[in-house]
Amino acid sequence: MKLAVVGCGAVGRAVCELAGSYGHRVTAIADSTSAAVDEGGLDVETVLDRKAERGTVGSGDREHALAGEYDVLVEATPTTLGDAEPGFFHAERALARDAHVVLANKGPVAERYGDLRAAERDSAGTVLFEATVGGAIPILSTIADLGPEDVTAVRGILNGTANFVLSRMSAEGLDYEHVLAEAQDLGVAETDPTFDVEGTDAALKCVILANVLGDGDVTLDDAQVEGITRLTPSALDLASEDGRTVRLVGEVTDGEDPTVRVGPRLVPEHGTLAVTGTQNIVQLETRHAGQLNLSGRGAGGRATASAVLADVGRLP
Amino acid sequence: MSDASESRSAYTVRLELVDEPGELLRALAPIADNGGNLLSIFHERGSLTPRGHIPVEVDLEATPERFETIVSALREAGVNVIRAGAERYGEELSVVLVGDLVETDLSDTLSRVEQANAAVADVALSAPAGTDEPSSARLRLATETGQRERALDTVRELADEKDLHLVEPLAGGDR
Numbered sequence: 356m357k358l359a360v361v362g363c364g365a366v367g368r369a370v371c372e373l374a375g376s377y378g379h380r381v382t383a384i385a386d387s388t389s390a391a392v393d394e395g396g397l398d399v400e401t402v403l404d405r406k407a408e409r410g411t412v413g414s415g416d417r418e419h420a421l422a423g424e425y426d427v428l429v430e431a432t433p434t435t436l437g438d439a440e441p442g443f444f445h446a447e448r449a450l451a452r453d454a455h456v457v458l459a460n461k462g463p464v465a466e467r468y469g470d471l472r473a474a475e476r477d478s479a480g481t482v483l484f485e486a487t488v489g490g491a492i493p494i495l496s497t498i499a500d501l502g503p504e505d506v507t508a509v510r511g512i513l514n515g516t517a518n519f520v521l522s523r524m525s526a527e528g529l530d531y532e533h534v535l536a537e538a539q540d541l542g543v544a545e546t547d548p549t550f551d552v553e554g555t556d557a558a559l560k561c562v563i564l565a566n567v568l569g570d571g572d573v574t575l576d577d578a579q580v581e582g583i584t585r586l587t588p589s590a591l592d593l594a595s596e597d598g599r600t601v602r603l604v605g606e607v608t609d610g611e612d613p614t615v616r617v618g619p620r621l622v623p624e625h626g627t628l629a630v631t632g633t634q635n636i637v638q639l640e641t642r643h644a645g646q647l648n649l650s651g652r653g654a655g656g657r658a659t660a661s662a663v664l665a666d667v668g669r670l671p
Numbered sequence: 672m673s674d675a676s677e678s679r680s681a682y683t684v685r686l687e688l689v690d691e692p693g694e695l696l697r698a699l700a701p702i703a704d705n706g707g708n709l710l711s712i713f714h715e716r717g718s719l720t721p722r723g724h725i726p727v728e729v730d731l732e733a734t735p736e737r738f739e740t741i742v743s744a745l746r747e748a749g750v751n752v753i754r755a756g757a758e759r760y761g762e763e764l765s766v767v768l769v770g771d772l773v774e775t776d777l778s779d780t781l782s783r784v785e786q787a788n789a790a791v792a793d794v795a796l797s798a799p800a801g802t803d804e805p806s807s808a809r810l811r812l813a814t815e816t817g818q819r820e821r822a823l824d825t826v827r828e829l830a831d832e833k834d835l836h837l838v839e840p841l842a843g844g845d846r
């Protein structure tokens with residue numbers, strides 16, 4: 356397949372690097388200010404070297420990439436709330452010309468799921484978005500295999516940064532600010548960690564799950580979200596005296612009107628959900644298959660790119 | 672009256688007493704007065720409830736009817752009954768609250784939880800001294816079967832009202 360990769364950050368770059376080994380060609384790459392396009396396939400290394408040295412991928416503008424030759428548009432620009440732009444626009448452009456869309460960007464599937472599905476219905480293209488929930492972990496494809504109607508509830512740890520902070524706090528008895536600073540030094544937390552520690556990122560993933568399980572009209576506004584910023588070492592100690600620990604858990608319950616809640620929860624200290632570090636885990640409750648637990652790397656350029664490329668492989 | 676309701680069962684009652692002479696005897700009087708049979712009294716020296724009272728656990732035997740009378744009589748006599756007859760409670764849940772628990776009147780928080788048909792089975796309080804770290808409390812609540820969500824709703828409302836941060840159990844219990 357010919358891929359147009361829009362967004363050339365951690366994920367976009369890794370998609371470009373790995374595409375060849377999955378048997379695909381990258382025919383366009385765009386970042387916020389520039390684009391490189393070659394119908395016959397770009398020399399990825401040269402483009403990425405240029406990006407590293409000069410900050411741009413080429414001399415064209417983004418429009419060249421969107422109008423270029425490709426079968427699949429990989430959307431890896433920053434996740435935004437509300438109108439989910441520019442991601443939504445990119446996806447819409449690709450569908451309008453009957454190309455497929457594979458998203459790493461959570462915005463369009465969390466905030467404008469209905470609009471995106473409508474654009475997909477009018478197109479010969481297909482939209483897939485495995486990478487948006489749980490990074491490398493095959494959660495959405497598992498749900499698709501089971502049949503969304505067989506899944507009655509989903510809960511999980513869907514933010515590695517928050518999980519790192521909580522598991523360090525409880526293991527070391529250190530306070531929130533201290534562990535967060537440490538996580539920033541290690542590159543586990545962003546300079547502005549708000550999205551992660553306030554629960555927004557985990558909530559977006561839960562909203563996506565709710566859309567997949569239900570009618571598809573859920574947005575972040577429908578989610579009840581609380582973060583981890585007010586937790587203290589002594590609160591974690593109290594939980595631990597009781598054989599429990601605290602994790603930022605997202606819960607999606609099924610039904611006509613799925614509910615989405617994210618917040619710190621008491622979980623058994625040595626239980627399945629008490630993953631440590633940046634690990635993610637998702638538990639699916641199913642009608643016929645009991646409980647399924649899926650865990651692994653929820654983030655990271657290459658891990659996420661592997662989910663993007665798995666989606667490319669699933670396209671019709 | 673059926674035989675079954677006449678048969679005596681064992682009950683545990685947890686009381687909170689003010690630390691004053693004669694208080695224990697006064698508290699126990701309604702038990703004997705109403706036909707209850709005292710089995711044991713457990714009074715842990717030196718331990719205090721978060722409200723600064725002395726926790727006492729009393730095991731007794733009574734018929735179910737008499738037991739109800741005893742519990743009401745204790746309450747009428749001004750004895751703080753924390754938990755009565757564990758068998759009434761089919762479900763338990765734990766929550767952790769973080770924030771200014773003392774300033775926001777912990778005993779009010781606890782009694783309002785109890786008004787919502789949940790017994791506060793256990794309270795652990797942690798107030799780190801010498802830091803500006805907020806205090807936290809772990810509450811173990813016992814509720815009647817099916818009343819778990821209702822008790823949790825009450826705790827949510829209280830936490831909201833008092834600006835306390837609530838760490839809830841997982842929906843449906845431990846996983």
Ligand SMILES: NC(=O)c1ccc[n+]([C@@H]2O[C@H](COP(=O)([O-])OP(=O)(O)OC[C@H]3O[C@@H](n4cnc5c(N)ncnc54)[C@H](OP(=O)(O)O)[C@@H]3O)[C@@H](O)[C@H]2O)c1
Nearest residue numbers: 362363364365366386387431432433434459460654655659
């Ligand atoms: N990182 C992960 O582990 C992970 C996991 C799952 C999902 N995701 C999602 O995947 C997406 C990409 O993540 P990332 O970590 O790769 O982000 P990133 O490192 O911040 O990269 C974002 C890229 O998008 C480009 N961009 C911004 N605005 C653009 C526009 N209008 N048109 C074209 N390109 C634009 C940026 O261009 P410049 O280079 O010019 O700034 C940059 O190359 C996000 O939506 C994220 O939520 C990430």
